[in-house]
Amino acid sequence: MTDRNKELERLMAAMPRRAITRRDLLRRAGAGAGALSIGAFLAACGVEGQETDPSASGEDTYTTEKVAGTLNFANWPLYIDRLKGRRPTIDDFEKQSDITVNYKEVIQDNESFFGTVQEPLSNDQAIEWDIIVVTDWMIARMIRLGYLEELDHSQLSNFEAHAGEIYKDPVYDPSNAHSVPWQSGITGIGYNPELTGGEITSFDQLFDPKLEGKVGMFKEMRDTFTLTLLSNGVEPQDATIEDVEAAQKRLVEQKEQGIVRNYYGNEYADALLRGDLAATMAWSGDVFQLQFDNPDLKFVVPEEGGVLWVDNMAIPQNAEHPIDALEFMNFVYDPEIAAQITGWVNYICPVPEAQELLVKQSKTDGRYYKTVAESPLVFPTPEMESNLYSYKDLSPDEEEQWQDLFGELVQG
């Protein structure tokens, strides 16, 4: 134990400042995030329920076939490398391609972002973005609604050459027709051994009355249901509505026994760090970074299975600069660039070759990169990968049934 602590202390001393910076920034961003989502909520109030035509994607030609020299990119906060107030990846791309990138961190969460773009997209109008980054199930929803352009894979040679096998041909977007991964992560369990009084290996342990009031669950419906289904021995893609009802019943019992402290969004991470939570559902990238603040914290993929979610780049329908967007998508699949991004954001990299490059970099730039390269939270081992599942692709009816069941649970 103490040896490990010393080891980590040395590590942290060797760590370049930028890694700490991201964690610091995230913390500070936490305060603002609440305010922003309220704004989004107010904005969404004005959205009127209105007819949408699933076949609205219409012609599958782009608005232009030429490089326009401009790229409008909507991404999540702190989701690309930074150095001294610049974004090296964006700078490199601009230098190499002569395309000016207008990079904006406007996406706080899938739902409120969807709320802001739904109105124009449902009217077959362009939105201001050429690339958006949203999670896999949102990609599936937007494909179903005809909101995304098809990708011209002849212009994505790096993706074909370097993307990891598990990122190709995913269930939510067969043959990557509309999207390619940006970064991904695992939903599993984060815990503080000091407060749990032992190791956690199974999702069942989150239902242990011993942890009364100290367990965090997610208010993200897909994560909570999928992990519970897995722990009930059900593969997510095969889950019937009866399976989900059984899972919900189990979760309701867990709540009624007072085991659950709350259903969390991003704020679970601070609650875990502060000791309000002993064990909680968690996202891998967060715990990796929390470990710099509290080296005792652990992340585990439950033995019954965890979720691999993928945030993807996609081109919204009628985007003004589609060819520039494709060029950027191809650019970030260059292993050097992929390593540069992952070295900073610490989520799972869709380019396996980046791992070696980070190991190489650690020889000149310090041990921090070795920690990143060797962490199974950034580059999962094959055994971990074999125990990871995707969210079920829900039909509209299923989605409504799931939401009703989940609403009953979290609105208790």
Place this chain on the structure above:
Amino acid sequence: MAAKSERGRLTPYLLTLPGVLWLTAFFVVPMVTMFSVSFQEGNIYEGYRFTGHWQTYTDTLGSYSEQFLRSLWYGLIVTAAVLLITFPMSYWIALKGGKRKNLFLLMILLPFFTPFIIRTLSWKLILGDEGIFLGTLKNIGILPDSYQVLATPTAVIAGLIYNFLPFMALPLYVALEKLDPALLEAAQDLYSNKRETFMNVTLPLALPGVFAGSLLTFIPVAGDFINAELLGGVNTTMIGNVIQREILVNLDYPEGAAISFLLMAGILLGVFLYARALGTEELMG
């Protein structure tokens, strides 16, 4: 002559025109739209159609009656609590504040110059299970290890009281400030003791302030979702949280709209009963 009187008759209407236009554009139109949405059926994939499906109202009232009652209950507790806290405070500032009245008022308002999200989030840090406050008390053995404030109804109600305090304090102050001290002296000259003076003179004259303050507190508290979101736990969900989830997460606009109207109806009914109980004539001063 005729033209002049014609214009004279129209003048009051013309003067109200900006107000009427404002209300039409920003109140009537959105309300009617939301009301119509609440009778639609569908989903975002197939679109929403107006079908006159009124069952959304009964269904949501059935599913969420607990959250409705909880919101109204929290609203009542919070309104009563802020009234008890701010009445002595406003009374003292208005009648004994002297030259420093404005300074004291500023002191009430000062915390509210920071956004309430930040202030509420700070409570989360201060009241954490292992935070500076509870952590210390636990370490010296005053509190059991399992004790927690966050994620309980107490935390949500306390957060609401804290955030809505000035909405009661200011109207009360305005009402009490107008109180003529000569009336209090007169009451004493007529052999009223302090209690009788308060009940027969001060309180009736303060009632318009109590009424305005109660409305300004109760209505937003009953619709609040931020405090339950940030400080609450699994058993503190308020109806505002349900509306937020229906509209923003589930994209079930009809259900969100129906709940909003039910909430509005509940509040209107409550306010109506309250006004009847206090008596409207007295409120007009």
